[in-house]
Amino acid sequence: MAKTSSSKKTKTRPSLADGADKYALYRLSVQDPEHEVSMFRRFYKDAFGREATSLREDFCAAFAVCCEWVKTSKERRAIGVDLDDEPLSYGRTHYLNKLSAEQQQRVTLLKQDVMTTTTTAEIIAAQNYSFYIFKRRAEVLRYFRQVHRSLADEGIFVFDMMGGGAMYADDVVEGRQVARPTAQDKLDNPPFRYVWHQESFDPVSADALFHIHFRFPDGSAIEKAFTYDWRLWTLPELLELLDEAGFSARHVYWETDDKDGNPSGNYRRALRGHADPAWLCYVVALK
Ligand SMILES: C[S@@+](CC[C@H](N)C(=O)[O-])C[C@H]1O[C@@H](n2cnc3c(N)ncnc32)[C@H](O)[C@@H]1O
Secondary structure (H helix, E strand, O other), X not given: OOOOHHHHHHOOOOOOOOOOOHHXXXXXXXXXXXXXXXXXXXXXXXXXXXXXXXXXXXXXXXXXXHHHHHHOOOOOEEEEEEOOHHHHHHHHHHOHHHOOHHHHHOEEEEEOOOOOOOOOEEEEEEOOOHHHHOXXXXXXXXXXXXXXXXXXXXXXXXXXXXXXXXXXXXXXXXXXXXXXXXXXXXXXXXXXXXXXXXXXEEOOOOEEEEEEEEEOOOOOEEEEEXXXXXXXXXXXXXXXXXXXXXXXXXXXXXXXEOOOOOEEEEEEEEOOOOOOOOEEEXXXXXX
């Protein structure tokens, strides 16, 4: 049957959100694998005065950090661990395939639970607050013990943390426009706004619910592209759990300020932090 003119009129063009790739937008917004790898190398050198070769990326999702790690030396191998096939297969198609055949051979992917994986490495990293999904102290302790067992004798466990008074709140929305750095990227992704939305915080349980939304200039959006149901652990709680899990030492690397008093993106070992409303730090624990 021939199409009517009214059906032609109602036919709409796909929105920018329809064609967008949420993993690519995530990487552009919140991930900097080169920076992570350079931090891990520095933390390891600070601890043992030499370079590490093996990295295990727990909660690796699309394992961008593993791919970056093996690019930095022919000696390096990486192991990515995640439970979910979707991000793992995204990473295989979009990141792993871009490595040389030789580099690809130095990346191992394990579809496993981080609570039970036993693969050893000199560095085990859990980035982007991933273990905050463990809401009970006993679960975090079990995970930390598992990491401790898996580390090489000269090994470090690295994770990043966020905190500050601004996080003890409901309905906080922060957004920023994300620049598209390369011509190639412009082809793949429309301009977009990254929105970090804290829906709730419960002072009794310290549970907090977060979403990432991506919004586009044509008014379309990927709402709740990613959702995180976390417990907001505090730094002293986690430092005590590291001690209990058997780590011999741990250091906090606090973000320094630039000359205008804004966060610099650089981190320095610190014994005290600042009561900023929103702060970031790395924790490095030695086996
Ligand atoms: C916040 S994302 C991680 C993102 C990534 N690490 C980064 O830095 O951007 C959390 C990931 O942890 C995975 N995950 C959750 N529980 C897990 C578990 N028990 N074992 C392994 N992976 C798990 C999820 O499938 C998801 O891909």
